[in-house]
Amino acid sequence: MADILSQFDIEFNRIADAMTRHFQSHLPLVNDICGHILFAGGKRIRPLLTVLFGRLCGLDTQELYDLSVTPEYLHAASLLHDDVIDGGEFRRGKPAAYRIWGNKATILAGDFLYARAIHLASSFGRVTIAQAISETVARMAEGEILQLQRIGNTSFDEDAYLQIVEYKTASLIAASCKIGALLADAASTQVAAARNYGHFLGIAFQIIDDALDYTADPKEAGKGIGTDLSEGKLTLPLAAALQMANADDKTWLISTLAQKDLSTDSLLRIQKIIQESGALAYTMNKAHEFIQKAVEGLGIFEDSPIRQQLTRIANFVAERKR
Amino acid sequence: MADILSQFDIEFNRIADAMTRHFQSHLPLVNDICGHILFAGGKRIRPLLTVLFGRLCGLDTQELYDLSVTPEYLHAASLLHDDVIDGGEFRRGKPAAYRIWGNKATILAGDFLYARAIHLASSFGRVTIAQAISETVARMAEGEILQLQRIGNTSFDEDAYLQIVEYKTASLIAASCKIGALLADAASTQVAAARNYGHFLGIAFQIIDDALDYTADPKEAGKGIGTDLSEGKLTLPLAAALQMANADDKTWLISTLAQKDLSTDSLLRIQKIIQESGALAYTMNKAHEFIQKAVEGLGIFEDSPIRQQLTRIANFVAERKR
Numbered sequence: 001m002a003d004i005l006s007q008f009d010i011e012f013n014r015i016a017d018a019m020t021r022h023f024q025s026h027l028p029l030v031n032d033i034c035g036h037i038l039f040a041g042g043k044r045i046r047p048l049l050t051v052l053f054g055r056l057c058g059l060d061t062q063e064l065y066d067l068s069v070t071p072e073y074l075h076a077a078s079l080l081h082d083d084v085i086d087g088g089e090f091r092r093g094k095p096a097a098y099r100i101w102g103n104k105a106t107i108l109a110g111d112f113l114y115a116r117a118i119h120l121a122s123s124f125g126r127v128t129i130a131q132a133i134s135e136t137v138a139r140m141a142e143g144e145i146l147q148l149q150r151i152g153n154t155s156f157d158e159d160a161y162l163q164i165v166e167y168k169t170a171s172l173i174a175a176s177c178k179i180g181a182l183l184a185d186a187a188s189t190q191v192a193a194a195r196n197y198g199h200f201l202g203i204a205f206q207i208i209d210d211a212l213d214y215t216a217d218p219k220e221a222g223k224g225i226g227t228d229l230s231e232g233k234l235t236l237p238l239a240a241a242l243q244m245a246n247a248d249d250k251t252w253l254i255s256t257l258a259q260k261d262l263s264t265d266s267l268l269r270i271q272k273i274i275q276e277s278g279a280l281a282y283t284m285n286k287a288h289e290f291i292q293k294a295v296e297g298l299g300i301f302e303d304s305p306i307r308q309q310l311t312r313i314a315n316f317v318a319e320r321k322r
Numbered sequence: 323m324a325d326i327l328s329q330f331d332i333e334f335n336r337i338a339d340a341m342t343r344h345f346q347s348h349l350p351l352v353n354d355i356c357g358h359i360l361f362a363g364g365k366r367i368r369p370l371l372t373v374l375f376g377r378l379c380g381l382d383t384q385e386l387y388d389l390s391v392t393p394e395y396l397h398a399a400s401l402l403h404d405d406v407i408d409g410g411e412f413r414r415g416k417p418a419a420y421r422i423w424g425n426k427a428t429i430l431a432g433d434f435l436y437a438r439a440i441h442l443a444s445s446f447g448r449v450t451i452a453q454a455i456s457e458t459v460a461r462m463a464e465g466e467i468l469q470l471q472r473i474g475n476t477s478f479d480e481d482a483y484l485q486i487v488e489y490k491t492a493s494l495i496a497a498s499c500k501i502g503a504l505l506a507d508a509a510s511t512q513v514a515a516a517r518n519y520g521h522f523l524g525i526a527f528q529i530i531d532d533a534l535d536y537t538a539d540p541k542e543a544g545k546g547i548g549t550d551l552s553e554g555k556l557t558l559p560l561a562a563a564l565q566m567a568n569a570d571d572k573t574w575l576i577s578t579l580a581q582k583d584l585s586t587d588s589l590l591r592i593q594k595i596i597q598e599s600g601a602l603a604y605t606m607n608k609a610h611e612f613i614q615k616a617v618e619g620l621g622i623f624e625d626s627p628i629r630q631q632l633t634r635i636a637n638f639v640a641e642r643k644r
Contacts, residue, residue: 030464081429108403108467111403112467115436118459122449127444130440130452134444141431
């Protein structure tokens, strides 16, 4: 992703600047915890989308950058809670916050950051923005709960999977795009198109994330394979493999998935089956269908350099390798 | 408190009705967790204050009841997170939610309920209300973090104590009053007076809560004494006793507080020292000073039956025994 994003260095600098200005608490501890996750080198694609959709709809002001940090704060808040919930040890190459500051302070810092984000979102004189953001937070929490409810479930339901993907990931990316259009006071068809682009891009983004969980090079430092599997999450690549593998592999998969703490050899064989059965191709194809929908929806906007950038961003998400 | 509140049965019924209508999630599990805490017989003084201040400022519509559930949702969300954080076993006479549904689902249900509350608060066409509510959530989280940071701290700082009380409790009661005035489009002096009433009442409410923690009858079912102490929280009654007790008691207190897991006999002696040293009277006197300020601030409103009700509510908070 580095290539396409490097052309947005100016935007990313302005986003980082706004991120620094808006999150401050009175409490040093809160600043430490929030700063730990906010300034650990995330890609900040969500604020970029807010900025680009604001511009696509004719607005280019400092306010747009101020607003753009809202989805990044929400994303960071959700990561703080997720790591407590899932027990993820590392985040963005650093120890997860709860391992440094404990579960309690980390949960509360997440609450603070959610609230700060919504407070910021309600400071632009438009209730539509505050509503879009608070609705998204509710949706994200529901997505995580849906996922939690399916943990350890060995039967796969593609509709349920897509609903989780939509709630926990796509809803925030959709909101990132939508609020840019809302701040620009765009027509409702444009607001809907912005939201739909983010919605489809977000679904594709998460499906590819789930695929990358099985394609990582296990020799690369800090990159496990099958992290989702070890957390009891059955995602599309493995579910597809359970359908598409040959009889021997299928039997082996079913008996292996019933075990806990799989060996590296087992994980490597799962990875191989996902690739050779066509399950990976099937998964990537699904993602590409959503990318296609995201790009097509941009058609209601006049052609412009910004529209082209958004098309390229969608295609880069489709091609990303990590 | 039952006496004074029983005259508001009609209001409480309308509040309960609005609470039922607005919290629903798509997910049964979320509804179960949120319903468990929302409908467990809390006093709902916060929604009542929203309704009364709305009326005091000339508004009396269904919208006012719809808005009034916002602070109760926030309160319930904070209780869901607090019980996970503090490990409190019971809440409103029922097992704490995390003991039934686990920490993970309970944290996420709290996130959902916070978001739902803010979403509701942003549905009345006034960004001022959404801002007041989201600012309050940030403040409440900061208050809990401040408290967390002082846990186990045996030196007492009255300013720090009052800041925690203000953030974690009074900020929400202040917001409950303020949003009623905001929905009524009251003048800014009235909005400020509503906020101040809730602010002072909220501080008094928490100080009295902290006093009640040391005056409970240990024989009464489910009512421990010194719960705060066992959680490492040094509150005003005990801090005052450390100042005001005679030399022998002071020495005993200091050595006893250094221990873990105090015996019932020790707790009863602490209770006795707090009463006999004058520390309890000092604490209640502090609370009454804040009640006085709350009532005085109502002076900017014309005398009316509703203003009198608010005065009586303040006096009842001062006299409450549980």
